Amino acid sequence: MDFSFSPEEERFRQELRAWLKENLPPGWGTPAFTMPKGDERIAFLRDWQRRLYEGGYLGLSWPKEYGGRGASMVELAIFNEEMARVEAPGPLNILGLSMAGPTIIVHGTEEQKKRYLPKILSCEEIWCQGFSEPGAGSDVAAIRTRAELKGDEFIVNGQKVWTSLAHIADWCMLLVRTDPDAPKHRGLSYILVDMHSPGITVRPLRQMTGEAEFNEVFFEDVRVPRANLLGELNQGWRVALTTLMNERGTASFGTQARFRIIYDNLVELAKKSTVNGRPAIQDPLIRQQLAQHFIDVELLKYNCFRNFTRLLRGGTPGPEGSILKLWWSELNQRMQETALALQGPYSQLMRESPWVIEGGRWQYNFLRSRGNTIEAGTSEIQRNIIAERVLGMPKGR
Ligand SMILES: Cc1cc2nc3c(=O)[nH]c(=O)nc-3n(C[C@H](O)[C@H](O)[C@H](O)COP(=O)(O)OP(=O)(O)OC[C@H]3O[C@@H](n4cnc5c(N)ncnc54)[C@H](O)[C@@H]3O)c2cc1C
Structure with missing residues (x-):
């Protein structure tokens, strides 16, 4: 394997270093900087993600037409390495960037890509991942949250748990059961749910770090337009695998x-x-x-x-x-x-x-x-x- 970088890649690294020097918060990496807490921390991280986006450093490998940079995987790798080197804060919309976005790029319609991808990058819309349930964690395909198709709407009922960032999220990658009679991997669908819809209740769970990073989420007769189906009806397992592979493999x-x-x-x-x-x-x-x-x-x-x-x-x-x-x-x-x-x-x-x-x-x-x-x-x-x-x-x- 060749570990060296091309002159263009090295130039990209130098530009990024200069950008980080200019844009990291004053005192970053020294005791002079203290990370704000609570809502101020969220506002700080939202602002930081917006800056990265405006600087052209988010969605590096995403297609240009959806707000990405269309850069190479090597440039993406350099970006990640440089961010880690200065221990820069990560983007707030991490689940949108690492999972929802890549899954929509693979399985979304043109309309869905145009609708969701730019706002993931700009941090206008924060995403969470609604897979795990009280009786379905390791065995995700055992989920019981139901979505019944009535006309051009799904009616969702059930409960998710350990849903990171649900308390601040605008959208959820929701795995639901749409055919209860099919074998468990075949009756699932993957829908994109507006977290501000009536019928959704989010209850934070406190972890041993003292933070409440994840939540229980309850769905009671939540109406979701059929147009928010990602991939095909009852083929949600294939879509979910794309999300899981991105979660583990990036x-x-x-x-x-x-x-x-x-x-x-x-x-x-x-x-x-x-x-x-x-x-x-x-x-x-x-x-x-x-x-x-x-x-x-x-x-x-x-x-x-x-x-x-x-x-x-x-x-x-x-x-x-x-x-x-x-x-x-x-x-x-x-x-x-x-x-x-x-x-x-x-x-x-x-x-x-x-x-x-x-x-x-x-x-x-x-x-x-x-x-x-x-x-x-x-x-x-x-x-x-x-x-x-x-x-x-x-x-x-
Ligand atoms: C910090 C954090 C953030 C999370 N964020 C999210 C999120 O945003 N969205 C989301 O959907 N989920 C999230 N989760 C949930 C996470 O995906 C599940 O906790 C995980 O998949 C395990 O499921 P479970 O907790 O139900 O444990 P179980 O599946 O009940 O497992 C209990 C134990 O049994 C073992 N076990 C189970 N099956 C097998 C098997 N076949 N072979 C051998 N051993 C087995 C497990 O390894 C474990 O030790 C988060 C979890 C944590 C800790």
Whole structure:
């Protein structure tokens, strides 16, 4: 594989670096900057996404006619790497950009593409993903939320859960059952639902980080125009797979760059921490642990490159995305655990404490990392996919 970039690609990187320098909020990356909380945080992130869009840096690989830049996959990779390098805030409409948009590009009608894609990019409309239900998580195809077609409208009744961003979302990628008599994968449809429709109730759920990032969503006789069907009636499983593959498979250059930064920060923390009265970085056991993390981050990097090469050769994200998802989510948990071990009893302090180390970011990330091996499919499910669909092993019973 050739790891070098063309002069045009290098120019793109330099322009982006200059743009980021100019446009990142004042004091970004230093203690002088504090991320606003609550509604102000949402407003800040919305504004940041709009800036990225106006700068021409969102929807890089999307077609130009829908507001994208029509750039190459390599430029997209460079963008993700540079954003991770300066630890820039991510765009607010992350589910719209990473899942709804790519799914609409593949399965949408011309009218749907024109209607939804530009507003995903500009952050005028925020998206959420309504797949999981109380009785259907890993086995998504077991969903029971019903949509009955009456005339030119669907009438939706049921409940979704763990719906990230539903409390601020304008639209939902909703997986519903439209034929209860068909085998479970064949009676599903994928509809685009206006979250401001009458009959929708959103109840936030608080996580152990203290944040309420996801929600329960209830649908009671919600009317959705038939025109909002994405793909064909009762063929929603195919459309849902596109969303799921994008959810698991798009991690690439940005992910490996972000993990390298977590690793470098961990080494800095080890230099500042003490074990048995001497710098932790000199402790043989800590050194072994750091060396193992370094190897694991390198493995992540080469797997990202392999995935990326497949995409460059015209492939869409496939089941191999599960290898990356499994690896990064479990590696993140291991590295966050090392960070807390390095802090000793200080690891019990949270960000409100004046004695907390590095603003409590490791504590927050440690708690948030527990969800990594559940969201976008649990580790067990990723192992099943790798075994059956990548390695071709026989299905378990
Ligand atoms: C932070 C976060 C954000 C999320 N955001 C969203 C969202 O925006 N939209 C959305 O739709 N969902 C979202 N989810 C839900 C997520 O997709 C589900 O939690 C996940 O798919 C697991 O489903 P479940 O929680 O129902 O667990 P279950 O499916 O009930 O699984 C319970 C346990 O059984 C194991 N298990 C289940 N089946 C098998 C099997 N066949 N073989 C081996 N082991 C198995 C699982 O690995 C797990 O350990 C989010 C979850 C989290 C943590």
